[in-house]
Amino acid sequence: xxxxxxxxxxxxxxxxxxxxxxxxxxxxxxxxxxxxxxxxxxxxxxxxxxxxxxxxxxxxxxxxxxxxxxxxxxxxxxxxxxxxxxxxxxxxxxxxxxxxxxxxxxxxxxxxxxxxxxxxxxxxxxxxxxxxxxxxxxxxxxxxxxxxxxxxxxxxxxxxxxxxxxxxxxxxxxxxxxxxxxxxxxxxxxxxxxxxxxxxxxxxxxxxxxxxxxxxxxxxxxxxxxxxxxxxxxxxxxxxxxxxxxxxxxxxxxxxxxxxxxxxxxxxxxxxxxxxxxxxxxxxxxxxxxxxxxxxxxxxxxxxxxxxxxxxxxxxxxxxxxxxxxxxxxxxxxxxxxxxxxxxxxxxxxxxxxxxxxxxxxxxxxxxxxxxxxxxxxxxxxxxxxxxxxxxxxxxxxxxxxxxxxxxxxxxxxxxxxxxxxxxxxxxxxxx
Ligand code: LRH
Ligand code: MN
Numbered sequence: 156x157x158x159x160x161x162x163x164x165x166x167x168x169x170x171x172x173x174x175x176x177x178x179x180x181x182x183x184x185x186x187x188x189x190x191x192x193x194x195x196x197x198x199x200x201x202x203x204x205x206x207x208x209x210x211x212x213x214x215x216x217x218x219x220x221x222x223x224x225x226x227x228x229x230x231x232x233x234x235x236x237x238x239x240x241x242x243x244x245x246x247x248x249x250x251x252x253x254x255x256x257x258x259x260x261x262x263x264x265x266x267x268x269x270x271x272x273x274x275x276x277x278x279x280x281x282x283x284x285x286x287x288x289x290x291x292x293x294x295x296x297x298x299x300x301x302x303x304x305x306x307x308x309x310x311x312x313x314x315x316x317x318x319x320x321x322x323x324x325x326x327x328x329x330x331x332x333x334x335x336x337x338x339x340x341x342x343x344x345x346x347x348x349x350x351x352x353x354x355x356x357x358x359x360x361x362x363x364x365x366x367x368x369x370x371x372x373x374x375x376x377x378x379x380x381x382x383x384x385x386x387x388x389x390x391x392x393x394x395x396x397x398x399x400x401x402x403x404x405x406x407x408x409x410x411x412x413x414x415x416x417x418x419x420x421x422x423x424x425x426x427x428x429x430x431x432x433x434x435x436x437x438x439x440x441x442x443x444x445x446x447x448x449x450x451x452x453x454x455x456x457x458x459x460x461x462x463x464x465x466x467x468x469x470x471x472x473x474x475x476x477x478x479x480x481x482x483x484x485x486x487x488x489x490x491x492x493x494x495x496x497x498x499x500x501x502x503x504x505x506x507x508x509x510x511x512x513x514x515x516x517x518x519x520x521x522x523x524x525x526x527x528x529x530x531x532x533x534x535x536x537x538x539x540x541x542x543x544x545x546x547x548x549x550x551x552x553x554x555x556x557x558x559x560x561x562x563x564x565x566x567x568x569x570x571x572x573x574x575x576x577x578x579x580x581x582x583x584x585x586x587x
Contacts, residue, residue, distance in 0.1 A: 407435025
């Protein structure tokens with residue numbers, strides 16, 4: 156058994172008992188306010204209670220940059236510790252029922268033990284992520300000049316083999332999807348033939364696609380740049396969409412919010428991929444400059460709200476052919492990762508709940524009449540509604556904490572983990 160200390164359900168109940176009277180008061184007041192515009196608060200609370208986002212296993216430990224990584228105390232030492240922390244996030248927020256693992260970072264000599272602990276902790280496993288953007292110690296071919304698009308067939312075959320191995324691991328865990336992000340690209344003009352590299356990508360992906368179980372999906376993740384700084388093979392949603400259509404119905408596009416040029420209209424990309432029936436899922440985070448992997452909604456919460464507006468609008472129109480996979484993908488360099496992941500999961504719930512509050516009849520009328528001000532005002536009315544009572548009540552009713560971060564800090568969980576998990580000596584750099 157990895158750690159011994161776990162926050163007790165009775166602790167949550169005790170702390171909730173203190174917060175409940177105020178929550179009830181605020182909830183009833185919001186309920187009356189929403190009823191005046193014909194919205195039943197219970198409908199939104201039920202929708203929020205059903206909202207779940209996957210935790211990235213690689214986000215549970217302190218993150219870093221190429222310059223440095225400043226480890227915190229009680230850092231998870233392995234995938235089993237990470238699952239413990241994910242279970243704590245789920246116990247307090249009831250918004251994160253699944254975990255997305257990354258191989259080989261989460262390799263464990265016994266994948267069955269990982270599945271078993273997941274079951275014991277009540278956690279499911281969302282998409283598994285392959286990694287052909289780093290070389291492993293025992294690796295024959297280097298990925299320095301690419302992986303699935305490498306000019307060398309043996310290197311491509313090695314990368315294909317790794318992705319197939321990830322599918323096999325995912326099958327044991329009960330995952331139903333593989334996420335493929337490759338860093339392949341170039342740093343100099345002329346270094347890579349743009350078209351031949353993309354053709355090699357497709358050939359490699361066809362081999363991986365053929366190994367997908369019938370009920371699986373493969374999520375293709377595009378990214379504008381980094382670590383390649385002149386060209387990236389799968390750099391944008393258009394190339395992503397093309398590849399997904401070439402591969403077949405099980406291939407879908409994953410939108411990582413940080414993988415676009417600053418000020419890109421990401422909500423429109425989401426609307427397009429929904430329309431083209433190729434939206435597979437999300438890596439939610441936020442950014443100001445590049446792929447900053449900051450906490451979701453911490454820089455541009457209105458954009459996050461607008462993304463959920465497209466998702467709720469599509470669901471209302473019956474245009475979502477497949478439920479998108481919601482996953483966080485963040486790097487927590489200066490906060491306690493457990494706190495950031497809880498805050499980010501609640502932030503997604505907040506923007507989703509607000510998107511559910513949009514008066515769509517009023518919006519449609521404003522759009523039909525080209526009343527731009529009324530259209531924006533209709534969105535802002537929802538965005539400016541404080542839905543905290545709905546989020547708190549949904550958590551309370553699901554057995555979670557009304558104030559997850561408050562209960563987490565009150566519990567001293569991190570200090571307990573520091574006692575159980577001896578500090579890892581070496582100071583390192585890099586994202587994990
Ligand atoms: C690439 C990415 C990808 C993961 C990695 C950790 O920037 O977003 O989704 O594999 O981060
Ligand atoms: Mn990502």
